[in-house]
Amino acid sequence: MGSSARLCTLWLDPVGWFKALLLPWLTLSLGFIGIYGRVLRANIVETYQEDFIRTARAKGISETRVLLRHALRMSLVPFVTMFGLDFGALVGGGALVTEVIFGLNGVGKLTYDSLQSLDLPVIMASVMYASFFVVLANAVVDMTYAVLDPRTRSH
Template sequence: MLPFITRRTLGAVVTLVIISAVTFFLFFAVPADPARLACGKVCPPELLEQARHNLGLDQPLFVQFVAWLAGIFVGRDYEGLGACPAPCLGYSFVNRAPVFETILDRLPLTISLTIGAAAVFLTFGVATGIIAALRQGRPLDKIASVSSLIGASVQIYFIGTLAMYFLVYQNQILWRPRYVEFSQDPIGWAQGLLLPWLVLAIIFTANYTRMTRSTMVEQLSEDYVRTARAKGMSGRSVVMRFAMRGTLTPIITIFGVDLGALIGGAIITEQTFGLQGLGQLSVRAVTYSDLPMLMATVLVAAAAIVVFNIIVDVLYAFIDPRVRLS
């Protein structure tokens, strides 16, 4: 197990370096001048040259990338802006604040949104899929299939807007979306994120219901499941001890990808409910051409997906005894 984790970790580091290189060269190869973006619209030539020097833009592009990559581990000193301690992702062109500090400020909201929504859609999606598979061809199965198809077809900005109007503004059934730190007010934290959790979970619950149902139906027809039933095991034991293990493997695979993507920023959800998380931050970075912030959000999203994929691979060995990691 340890050699496998070591290899995957090294592979993840290489993957992140490649992603950061592609991101860096892509955004610094655009026609827009990063120095002018950092200096502002009205910038005299002498200040423009000073900004270019302070940001290290007068160096070759490869040297700039090496300096930016090294700054993540050892920090970096920007002339005119001050020292940027490790991990340094540069200074924002918009607010002149360290990018890493801004990421840390927005990350708790995104994590809270992800954890709450994931708990809802994983619980309801898997449970509904199992029930539909056990009632295959019956009315409950058809209702679950139609509901999941409708849920997978709607968009977050559409259903989120309707939910805000009917559940918050019109009838005051739920609380207006807002973010409160969990350590300060756990109840207010849950109340403020409950509506985004439910709306975000609708889309994902539909996907997990369909995935769980199809996989469970396939597992229930396997020889080892029929053998367990022939030996007199109860239906519950057959489902939980045998069929469920085979069903969990593809579910955990897509769950790892979804969780990493949500940690990277639930852009549409945060935009719909006005939440200031990583998704909102990336939108502002694109709008204002804030290249350091945009590169940082891309790197964080990629790191989240890579890390959760490693965790998923390790979990395979514990869920399915047929999988051996070495």
């Protein structure tokens, strides 16, 4: 089944398309879930020690609001950094092994096939493609910092 057939399957049979991609999605996500959970938890625990959290509690703000509005927002900065770098790397061909194992047509599979046949122009294009997405992801992460952390905004 080629990439165009998979694309058509999304519109003709969304449930079948979802089932066909469920294992690759799980394969890519399970490796990151533990790391992200651990980093987020550590950052929330660290943020709960800050003065602005004690001030928010002293003002009588509910624990849920303190967690969601103050602690989680500040704890997302390192999380967003990790996510941006990982997303840029995955979109740029970092899912190479997953695409090869599951027989999915994508940039990773194209790069793998090019490496097998030493097709240098395609390899160079794949590296440029991956570099573009890493740079783009970093730019989006930097812009997201201004939304999450008021200290990074210019006055």
